[in-house]
Amino acid sequence: MIPAEAKKELAAVVGPKGYLDRDEDLALYEYDGGVDMARPEMVVFPRTTEEVAAIARITARHQLPIVGRGAGTGLSGGAIAWRGGVVISFARMNRILEIDLDNERAVVEPGVVNLDISLAVDADGYFYAPDPSSQRACTIGGNVAENAGGPHTLAYGVTTNHVLGLECVLADGTVFTTGGKEPDLPGYDLTGLLVGSEGTMALVTKVIVRLMRKPEAVKTLLAVYDDPEDCGRTVADITARAITPVAIEMMDGVLLKMVEEATHAGYPTDAAAVLLIEVEGLREAVEEQAEQIRQACLACGAREVRLARSAEERELLWKGRKNAFGAIGRVSPSFVVQDGMVPRAKIPATLRFIRRVSEKYGLLISNIFHAGDGNMHPIILFNKRRPGELEKALRAGEEILEYCVAQGGSITGEHGVGVEKLGLMRVQFSEDSLECMVRLRRLFDPEERLNPGKLYPSEPERREAPQAASGAASRLH
Numbered sequence: 330m331i332p333a334e335a336k337k338e339l340a341a342v343v344g345p346k347g348y349l350d351r352d353e354d355l356a357l358y359e360y361d362g363g364v365d366m367a368r369p370e371m372v373v374f375p376r377t378t379e380e381v382a383a384i385a386r387i388t389a390r391h392q393l394p395i396v397g398r399g400a401g402t403g404l405s406g407g408a409i410a411w412r413g414g415v416v417i418s419f420a421r422m423n424r425i426l427e428i429d430l431d432n433e434r435a436v437v438e439p440g441v442v443n444l445d446i447s448l449a450v451d452a453d454g455y456f457y458a459p460d461p462s463s464q465r466a467c468t469i470g471g472n473v474a475e476n477a478g479g480p481h482t483l484a485y486g487v488t489t490n491h492v493l494g495l496e497c498v499l500a501d502g503t504v505f506t507t508g509g510k511e512p513d514l515p516g517y518d519l520t521g522l523l524v525g526s527e528g529t530m531a532l533v534t535k536v537i538v539r540l541m542r543k544p545e546a547v548k549t550l551l552a553v554y555d556d557p558e559d560c561g562r563t564v565a566d567i568t569a570r571a572i573t574p575v576a577i578e579m580m581d582g583v584l585l586k587m588v589e590e591a592t593h594a595g596y597p598t599d600a601a602a603v604l605l606i607e608v609e610g611l612r613e614a615v616e617e618q619a620e621q622i623r624q625a626c627l628a629c630g631a632r633e634v635r636l637a638r639s640a641e642e643r644e645l646l647w648k649g650r651k652n653a654f655g656a657i658g659r660v661s662p663s664f665v666v667q668d669g670m671v672p673r674a675k676i677p678a679t680l681r682f683i684r685r686v687s688e689k690y691g692l693l694i695s696n697i698f699h700a701g702d703g704n705m706h707p708i709i710l711f712n713k714r715r716p717g718e719l720e721k722a723l724r725a726g727e728e729i730l731e732y733c734v735a736q737g738g739s740i741t742g743e744h745g746v747g748v749e750k751l752g753l754m755r756v757q758f759s760e761d762s763l764e765c766m767v768r769l770r771r772l773f774d775p776e777e778r779l780n781p782g783k784l785y786p787s788e789p790e791r792r793e794a795p796q797a798a799s800g801a802a803s804r805l806h
Contacts, residue, residue, distance in 0.1 A: 330370065331370045331371055331391070335393060339373055339415065342373070342375070342383045342387070343380060347375070348372060349371070350371045354372070358372050358410070360401075361404070361407065361409055362402050363747065364665060364719070364749075367406075367413070368410065368413075369396065369416040370413050370415065371414075371416070373416070373417055374421045375421065376421045378498065382502040385498050386501065386502035388414070388415055389500060393778065394779075395415045395416075395417055395500065395532075396410045396780050397417050397528045398419065399419055399472075400420075400442070400463075400467050400468045402466050404668065405745045405747030405748070405750060407528065407745050407746075408471065409748070411748055411780075412781045417532060419468065419470050421440065422439055422534065423438055423441050423468075424437070425438075425446065425449055426438065430455060430540070433455070433540045434538070435538050438535060438536075439471075439535075439536060441469050442468055443477075446538065455541060457491065457539075458485035458490075458491055459481075459487060460482070461478065462479065462653070469536050473492060473523070473524050474745070475525065475744065476525030477743055478704065480607075480651075481576045482702075483573065483574060483699065483702050484573050484575040485575065487743065488524060489520075489524040492508075492537070492538055492539075493520065493538065494508030494510065495520055495524075495533050495536055496535035496536075497531035498534055499774065500773075500774045500776065505531075507523065508520035527745050529774065529779050529781075529783055529784050531773060546615040546616075547615070548637070549642075549646060550622060550634055550636055551604070551605055552623075552631040552634045552635075553632055553633040553634070554600060555601050556630060557582075557602035558681070559602075560579045560602050560603075560604050561676030561700070563625055563629040563630075564701060565676075574606050575608065576699075577605075577700045577701035578604065578606075578650055578698070578699060580602065580650070580653065580697045583696075584656075585602075585603060587656040587660055588652070588656045590656070591659060594646055595642070596646075605646060622634075650697075657695075657710070661693070661712070663712060664709060665709045665722045665723065665726050666744070668704070668743060669732075669739065669740060669742070670733060671736045672736065675703065676700060676705075678736070679705060680696065683696065686725050687725070690722075690724070691721075694707050695710065699742070703738065703742075705733065707726070709722045710722075727753065730753055731753070731756055739757065740753045740756065746784050748783060751784075751786045752786065754785050766784070766785050
C-alpha cells in the first residue's frame, strides 16, 4: 500500500488534476494489449522532466515500485504494475520539442504518438521510419522501451537504429543524457543499452530520433496464394535475387476474411494467403525490382500478383494490414498474439508446426507476420469464458515460441518479454547470461524498483522449470 504521506507528496508534484487513485480510474491502467492484468495503486501524469525526477525521489524515499507507461498498446504486459506501486503515465509529455531538417533530427517527448512525427515533417519530404502496426496510437517512449519494429523495418531497421540520444531519469531521481545529435560519440553506447530495456533501467523523458527523406518512388504489390507455405518460399526467392523490399507482410486466409469484412481494402477472401510487398527508391530501380518480385511470386506458386495503381489503393492495402488485429473481434472475443522469430528459410516449416499446434489444442490459429525478417505473429483465438481455453491458448503459444528458439530464432522480435515470456527466457538464455542481465540492471536500479518483475525471471523462478503458459494463466486477476 502507498502511504498517505507519499500520496500527498506525489499529488503536490503533479497537481490536483495530475493523478488518479480511485479504483474505477485505476482499472483503466491494469492491462495493456496482452492478457496479464495488475492494478496500480496510483497513476501520476507529469508534464516535465523535473516532475518525473521529483516523483522518482519520492518513490525512492518510500520504497515504492514505479512503472513508466505510454499508450498501453504493448502486447507482453510490459506497462502493467506487476507489483503495484505508482504508474507514471507520459500522456501529458507529448510535445515535439525540435525539428532539425538540416541535420535530419527531431527531439521529442516520450508521449508523442509515433505517427505524429511523420505527419509533422511530411510536407517537407521527410518521415520517421519505424512503423509499428499500432503507430496511430503507440508512443515513442513505449517504442524505445520495447525496441519496437514494424512492417517497414525490414530495410530500415527497428527503433534502436533511429534513436540517437536520450534524456533519462534513474530510480533515485538522477537525470542524465546519452548520445546526442552527433553520430558516433565516444564512450559506452548507453543509448543502445537502454533501448529495449523495457523500462527496467531508467525512465525516458526525451528522445532524439533520426528523420529520413521520403523516397522518389514507391510500389506496392499484393501476391495471392492457394498455399501459405508458398509465401515462405517466395521470401527466400526474393532474397536470392538480391532484392531487399522495405516490407514483406504475410496474412493467411483466416485473417484475410476478417480484415476484408472490416476494412474493404480489396483483399481476396478466397485466398489461402497473401504477401503484401513494398519496394521504394529511385524510380528506375523500383520499376525493375517490382518486376523481379512479380516473377519470383509467380515462380513460387502465386496465382496472381496485383500492383497498387494509385496512392489511395496502396494506403487502403496498408490500412487493412495495420488494422488486422482490430478486425479479429468479428470472429473471436479473445486472442493471444505471439511474437517469435525464425530464420527466413524456416518460415514454411514453422507454419506447418503452427498448424499442428492448432490441431493439437483444438484452437483456431491465424497467421500474420513480417515475413521479410521471419518475425512470426501467430494469433491464437479463444473464448476466455470457456473454462480452460485461456490456459490452452497460452500453452499453445509457449510451444510455438520454444519451436522458434529450436530453429535458431527468438521468443520475441518486437513485442518484448514483459511478464508474458519470463519463463521462456531460460529457454533462450543460459543461467550465466541471465545473471549478467541482472547485475547490469542493478547498476542502474540497485533496488529493482523500476518496472519490477519484467524482462527476466527472478532468481527463484530461474531455479524452477519453465512454466510460462500455466504461470501466466494463474497470474490473471
